[in-house]
Amino acid sequence: MSSTPTPGSAERRDAGSRHEPESLTDALGHTAPGADPGLTEELQQELARQQPEALAPAPAGDDRWREAAREIFAGRPAVAVGAVVLAVLVGSIMIAFTDEGVQEASSYFFARPGDTFAALGQAIGGAYSALFQGAVYNFRADGFARGIRPLTETLNYATPLIAAGLGVAVAFRSGLFNIGGQGQMLMSAAAAGWVGFGVSGLPLWLHLPLALVAGLAAGAIWAGIAGVLNARTGAHVVIVTIMLNYVALYLLSYLLATPGLLQAPGSANPKTPPMLETAILPRLLGGSYNLHLGFLLALLAVLGSWWLLNRSSTGFALRTVGENPRAARVAGIDVPRATVTAMLLSGALIGLAGATQVLGSVTTGFSSDIDAGIGFDAITVALLGGSSPVGVLWAGLLFGAFKAGGSAMQAGEGIPIEIVLVVQSLIVLFIAAPPLVRAIFRLPQPGARKKVSA
């Protein structure tokens, strides 16, 4: 704990000379004397005096969790890539265990071990090749136009993941854990959908933007409720957003089951009518591909979020609040206001995900499962992307590929689609344990900086 710095370093000399007249006053003079809480503080200060280089802002008490969460979220790209590789490796093992061919061959493993290995290779290779062909390029299709189709599906699946992932990332950079993606998506889908099928007689250039704006606004308001409650009353964002998920789910169920509200006329199913042609996001590559304008909107959102977080004064304030709310307050930043702003922005981005779902992907009318788990996948995407907009883009594309390729894997190789979900979950697990990933791949410790002398 008290490893001493290299003797003779400049800091040490300074500290040493200071110690002669009044060292104790320095080391101990600022703590509440005697008490155990003071004790740790005291010791920290003493250590800090001896190793000025080690004087990183010391997390104490509640800040420790904040610190841990920050480390998990703002993980380095290397850790993210490592986590993906590890998850794929563990996934391979699971494929091997569940594959019938492998099981069969292993029953006579000692007689002909080669068979087992061949079966292993076939199972794992087949699985990931099916995943690739389902997500990027299908070599067995005739012609490029059909072969590239899986890639467009991937982009399509990635669209809401990227948008919602950005929403979660923006909230997190502001120190807020928005797990209300589901509720915000449902509300935005309801609003965008209602405008999409309920408002008629408008031209495309007016109707579509109107529906999109309605979706964004609904998501923003739903997240904003949590923001305002947190800013005004100190209610915990995590708890409020979780509860708002339920409120949104059952509110939407009610709206869908009530004729005259969202339910399709003349139907008994809890489902909306299809969207009007004028509210549907145009297909980007013509009718034979599902890829729609929403993907470009998600890319724009990436750009916008990047500018917001890294280049705007609002983003600067949000990041300051996220990193150190006390310093933000002392610097004259209105912390409650920043909280509300962050939640509004976060909700709007998640609202984009909800709106593109109903206006682009599922235009034939939707029910209360329209969020398709994206609200929660978005947390994973934000985690994997290290809460940076560019990272979220890549993570969203990867998860889009998993979604698109997963079904192909099941259809082509008979591998249960659950394997893909397991791999996804393992990614999160590994990201949540950065030291493990670092140890396996021998990545440098971020804490190592503390030992480096200038």
Added chain:
Amino acid sequence: MRLELKGITKRFGALVANDHIDLVVEPGEIHCLLGENGAGKSTLMNVLYGLYTADEGEILLDGAVQRFTGPGDAMAAGIGMVHQHFMLVPVFTVAENVMLGHEHTRSGGRLDLEAARTQVREISARFGFHVDPDAVVEDLPVGVQQRVEIIKALARDADVLVFDEPTAVLTPQETDELMAIMRQLRDEGAAIVFITHKLREVREVADRITVIRHGKVVGEASPAASDTELASLMVGRAVELTVAKDEPVLRDNALEVEHLQVTGPDGQVLVDDVSFTVRGGEVLVVAGVQGNGQTELTEALVGLQENVTGSIRLDGRELVGRSVRQVLDAGVGFVPEDRNTDGLVGEFTIAENLMLDRADGAPFVRGGSLQLATRDAFAREKVAEFDVRTQGIDTKVGRLSGGNQQKVVLARELSRELRLFVAAQPTRGVDVGSIEFIHKRVVETRDAGVPVVVVSTELDEAVALADRIMVMYRGRVVGIVPSTTPRDVLGLMMAGIAPENTEGDAA
């Protein structure tokens, strides 16, 4: 039980917190350990309680050498400690708290709460504590909570009782009651160590007094000694720390604080009817033992405190009730007491930290967009001007040394157009070279005609920097005196004893 500490030495690296301290506490005696904050009293008691292991020296109880590896050993040996911050579980009852850690159990691991209740009642009756064993601790007043701590120690048959700054959280009445309890415990034969820096209390209950300064025993005193004698022992002779500065040139602009009162979230009055004026061109140092309202006073000046009454006028403009942003815009520069939690964002770069409180407009923001080129040019200039030792402006502030971090805060606050400069403990945890630099900049700010308020708990710094010194005690102003005031007088004032003929509110 007779407690003897022999040659206790505790080092933290190059720092000697306790330097061959000898101390004997006889049974039936209240032994006062007197010393300034940071003199090493707490370290010594933590060694005694097994929280630290001494590098040299030994602890003897009735002549037998003890080896404590943790508080459990110390408790088992009969040492009890009443901490300044209570070690109680607020939602538990008194009885539950008392048995915590050595629970009585009946067969099947069931708690024997009744035994604990009886024990609390017995001890309570013996000392006239009036503590209900079934009361929930968080509902009890602070003074009673402290009695629960004492009961806890007594319930474990402690023969040596250590009271670590026990009066810090008590009202005067509660303090008197505690004194009576201590006397009673002494009469029952307990050996009592009473740690404090308050002279009045010492003279009231102590049988013997040991004064500690800079980790060494500097002398013993009899309870009959005068406050002046005790204070000069405690504070010691002047340590050389000079700041070159001319006579102040007073200007007309001024900070005028009148009847300022700050109430904490728990309703405690933290700053009590404080009034003072600082003219442009002078430095007022707010001195006092830490925790006597200085922090809250500076926070109130900047608008960080919620419940503030009275008035703070800067050049005639009222600042009470304004937001932090408005106060900063009124030209107030603020160096917070704890730069790591309040002054800097460790994960941000030097450049980002240099614009932390200016992220709302020109020159660093135009049209909602950060002006990175302007920011970086500014940062490079300030890093050079304030001699921040770093590899570049993109270095994260959390990786700088304390002195360099403080220079970043100072550079940020001093580069605005200032009408008032408030610095709380600006040299805390800062190396000697940086201290000189910081003092120089404070004096330059003064000479530029800005009113300067510096909070310092170190008397040396207070005397060196100040044109006038305002001493605070328990949220009130003891007096405002010239910086030429003798140290023993200042020491007395820090203990709450006002000298004759001081300006200001000599409460």
